[in-house]
Amino acid sequence: MSKKPLDVLKNGLAKLEEQVKAWKNDILDCLANKQPVCDDDEHWLDNEANLVEEVMILDLLDQASDYERGVKHLNSQQKSLVEKLKGLGSGIKNLVSSKKRKRPEVRIKKPQEDKQPKAPVFIKKENATMKQKVEIMDWHPAQGPKFKQGKTAEHWNQIYPNLRLKQPTISAWLKACSGFLSLLNTADESGASSYLTAAEKEVSDSLSHLQRLGMLQSQNTMAINELVDFTLERVLYDDGSEEDIFNAIKECQNAEQDKEMNGGDDGGDGDVVDEKPSWKEALAAASILQRYVVDTDEPFARKLETVLTNFGRQTRLEVFDCMEMTSITDYFPSQSSPYL
The missing domain is CATH 1.10.10 (Arc Repressor Mutant, subunit A)
Structure with missing residues (x-):
């Protein structure tokens, strides 16, 4: 009893799956062992090794009410696949198989070192x-x-x-x-x-x-971060908006223009004039510096002591030269004695 055409195709698909599995395992073994494979094998592994199209054709013919009518509705490429499956299923050599699907034994790519560069x-x-x-x-x-x-x-x-x-x-x-x-x-x-x-x-x-x-x-040292991102500059920048900066620059420019129109810096009422320290305050400051450097064993300390001593002597001489001759009666009024 002859087999049904659909059973022959299923038998051919099973044989084709076995062949594809064997070929695929050969290529995967080469890749696992880090052996080079040729470009044709890589292309076959990515494309023809996938038998989705053959399985789809069998499903269409299996669902068709009549096998011969289902084959007539297939395109030329699908019909060639049917002939190939039929040849594999019946044991006859497939004479209609496409060149695209034909694959010889696995070919190993020769190492690049074998190729002599020009x-x-x-x-x-x-x-x-x-x-x-x-x-x-x-x-x-x-x-x-x-x-x-x-x-x-x-x-x-x-x-x-x-x-x-x-x-x-x-x-x-x-x-x-x-x-x-x-x-x-x-x-x-x-x-x-x-x-x-x-x-x-x-x-x-x-x-x-x-x-x-x-x-x-230690008080004179500064970290590199402080030099790059000075805290005071950052605070001043953060506190002022762009409008505040613009207004401040504008006010400064207007003040400079007013100063030029008025004949320069005349020392207006708004100018703050620092009063000159008195000679007593200057001598007191010199005395403080002398006491501060007395324990410093450095050449600059001795020089500073000499300068401060000369400063004190010169200041006292200037004060003495500015003094006026007075008598005690200038401060205490004279009174006649009752006993005289």
């Missing part, structure tokens, strides 16, 4: 770039001290034919390279020609001088 050819004369010079100058000493410069030129002419390298060119590059290295070594040994070393010495000397003067104290 040797560069001469096009036009060019000057060597700095990168090329460094590459060649690094390569030549690595070949040994007796390696000839002419062989270096021949070797790199095969890689950079446009340079047209010759032995004198390599020799000139080597001399320039050795001279540059000698300058670097001299600068490193002496240290005097290094701008960085000179700057570091100058900064170090300045800090040492400030330390001797007693200026490097």
Whole structure:
């Protein structure tokens, strides 16, 4: 008893699934072992290995009321798939299978190293770039001290034919390279020609001088964050809007214009004039400074004491010169004695 056509197609689909599974496992094993596969295998794995279209055709024919009528409604590509499944299901070699679906044994892609790159050819004369010079100058000493410069030129002419390298060119590059290295070594040994070393010495000397003067104290230090983002500037900026800033600038400009129109700074009523300290206040301040530096064992403290002593003496002399001769009777009125 012959099988029904639909059963033959189902049998062919089962065989095709077995073949696809075997081929797919071969490719996946190569990928798992990090072995290269050819582009055709990758394309087949992403496209033809998916049998969704064959399964859909069988579902359409299975749901059709008549098999022959269902086949007539298929397009040419679907009909070719039906013929292929029919050949696989009946055991006959498929003569109508598309070339797209035909897949031979798994082909392993050859490593890229096996492909010999094309040797560069001469096009036009060019000057060597700095990168090329460094590459060649690094390569030549690595070949040994007796390696000839002419062989270096021949070797790199095969890689950079446009340079047209010759032995004198390599020799000139080597001399320039050795001279540059000698300058670097001299600068490193002496240290005097290094701008960085000179700057570091100058900064170090300045800090040492400030330390001797007693200026490097904890209250005089400031973190880098405070220098970059000064707190007072940030507060002043945050408190004022753009309109406030504009009005302040406008008022300042108007004040400058009024000052010029009035003949400059005449010292108006609104100007604040600081009163000059009295000689007593100045001497008191000098006395405070003398007591402050008396325990400081630094040269500047002795100099400051001398200056303050001279200041006190000079101030007292000026006060004495400004004095007027008076008598005691100028302050106490005279009275006649009752006993006289």
